[in-house]
Amino acid sequence: MEAYLSFAKGPLFRLSLAVLILGLARIFLLDIFAAWQAWRRAGDKTIPWKLVISRGLEWLFPVKRIFNNRPLYSVFSILFHIGLLVVPIFLYAHVRLWENALGFGWPTLPYEVAYWLTVSTIVFAVLLLLGRLLSPRSSFLSRKQDYLWPLLLLVPFVTGFICAHTAVAPATYQFFMLVHILAAELIFILIPFSKIAHCVLMPLSQMICTLAWKFPPETDDAVCTTLNKKGAPV
């Protein structure tokens, strides 16, 4: 078990961390590059920057939009996101690991706060999953990964909670720790290639949406040519 644990903590962790960071940087840069190409070809090159930025901020901190549609679901979602981000980054045990590896750390959560945030994240993940399953409108829009992601995200939280707050036998502890680490690494690796990439692409979304409506000058002719209807009125 120790061998598995040290493999998961060493090479596998480095692999997943590199995939996460570089993978996110990759899609971010690819998006910016594609957006720049679209902008270069666009007939109308004006972009309403003020609107784009204010809308982007609005979506980044969606307090204004809570009561537009399904307010309870929105509140659950926001609370879920807070726990999801804050606990892994500011948990005392995690910061100590970073301190060992990097040589510097950052402020950590008090024990009580970490405890309740973990519980709330687990609870809200379950509630969100139920909300998606029970509402016919959202289950109509859902893909497979929309159901699988909350379940996958639950694994490290539940196992981490068991390891931190219950007295278990050392062998059981190691088993849960291994599952905890492996699940987190799987999440790291999947993030850049799935919908969770919105963690870096979110700020770009408004700009991309705006650019998508800026067509190149001869788009109408090109569309007709591609459809074999050259000369037809658009």
Next chain:
Amino acid sequence: MDRVQKFKTILWSIVGLATAVGITRFIFGLGVTTNLTDATPWGLWIGFDVMGGVALAAGGFVLTAIFYIFKREEFKPLVRPAVLTAFLGYLAVVGGLMFDLGLPWNIWHMIIYWNPHSPLFEVGWCVMLYTTVLLLEFSPVPLEEFSRYAKIRNFLMKFRFPLVMLGIMLSTLHQSSLGSLFLIMPYKLPPLWYTPILPVQFFISAVALGLMMVSFESLFSHWLYRRKSEGHLIEKLGKIAIWVLGIYLIVKLGDIIIRGQFGQIFAGTRESNLFIIELLISAIIPLAILLTPQLRSQSKWQWISSFMVVFGMVFNRINVGGLTMLSTTGDSYIPSWTEVFISLGVVSAAALAFLFAIERFNIWEARPRDPQADPYTKPIFDGVSHVWLGNPSVAARTRYSLAFVVFFAIGFALMPGDRIYSRGVNQDVALPARGGQVLFIDGNRDNYGVAFDHQGHINRNNGDSSCVLCHHMNMPKDKNSRCSDCHDRMYLASDIFGHDWHAAPNGAKIKCNNCHQPGMQRNKESAKQCRDCHLDLVVPGSTIAFEHTMAPSYVDAMHIACVQCHKRMLPAVADKPMLDKCVTCHHPVPEESITSLPDSRWQPAHGNRVVLPGIMIEEGK
């Protein structure tokens, strides 16, 4: 373009892996990433990247000489690729060198701190100048694309001839002086390679390699872009190469015969085998192919002959650069995978830059067809997720960056973690002396030590009362503690107090006030003395002073204790005039004489290198 895309994906993967390795190399140093040792300081990076790289880039000056000086106009299509190859080759050499240099940020020193006696100084300056010349020689090509830089381009075109001349001159200088580097190693380089005319051989082989590298690169890039190869030009280059390779063979073998080393070729040793393989691949077989007119004109044999010369001549550089020295030094060096991937990564990056230039600039007379130019090409979908990848250029970009990221991560994961997390600096722990009546004092276990007649010293210094002469302090709860208990580092002083340990909960767990007087500033003056608690710390009657809490290094402690005492005793012993000299202790002791001592519990750690002296001296002098 499928072939190009596959090839580029592979190149990007290698670059990704090499980037991870390269970052590790620059953060954690050469010890983590290489198998180099003090005996083999020049390994794959020098032998292949630098020595081989410079030689591979020789095509630039060879082709410009043929075209501009000898006016062979028919070689025009090959000149631009050759100059580009040379330029990128030199950039790769400089880049590769950065990985190998221990202090790469001092590379500029040779510009200011001149050492005109050093061949390396000349090589450094020539490479620097020639890279600049190649940049100026090549830059008109990309400048063609931008009409606003036409003036700069015209200005550079005016100086084309002087630049070409300068380039040929500089190449002649440093291609040969890479050989001059090894003239100072007559005892390291085996006689089959070591020759006073090594610089001449290096120059001739660089010309041959340059010709064949241009051929190989032309064949390969045309195959890659599915274009008709320039077979007739390559055949003509082959005809020129016949002369160069012939001269090379005559010079090389003639030199060996004149030096009387011809018999060495068939001696059957490792070097002789390496030499035969090298000469067969680099000169004899390609020469035989090129001398046969039917084979020379066939594409297949052009591939074989040019690849053999390229491989063989680089092999020659690796042989001279270090491989053949291994038998002289007795070192065993096999490049680590990290070294291999840095080398491959540098080459791959250069190849990617070459392909980029071929696609974007007028390197060839006609550019390879670009699928992006056609706006109505079908979109590409990802095979797994069926996500639309956009047009082919976007799709290719997506694929290349994915290859880079994945292989970077794999490289990062494969880095030896135990090496990364090591402290990086050897802590040089001093280990206790071994033995009983005779102690073998060898703190760093390198088997170069001093056989100290412990019982003899006791007997000569009045028995048990003499212990205190050396054993001046005791560890807590210990008597006659060993030297290495406190002097526990070979070359650096070490702290024997451990302030934090005394206060730590998992250490001595002593409250501050136990030592520091309450109400006073907590410093050394207000604190108790060590001996106030550790009653047996200082041995009564010891003459070696205990002044502060830093113990001198093991080496210093031994020398201070022994040398001072020996100097004091010198007037008293008339029969030992050498008592205070190094050789009294550091003298060769045959292994048998130590292992056959009555109480000899130690064994040599490895091999039978037991004691080697700093100074050799005959017994009894």
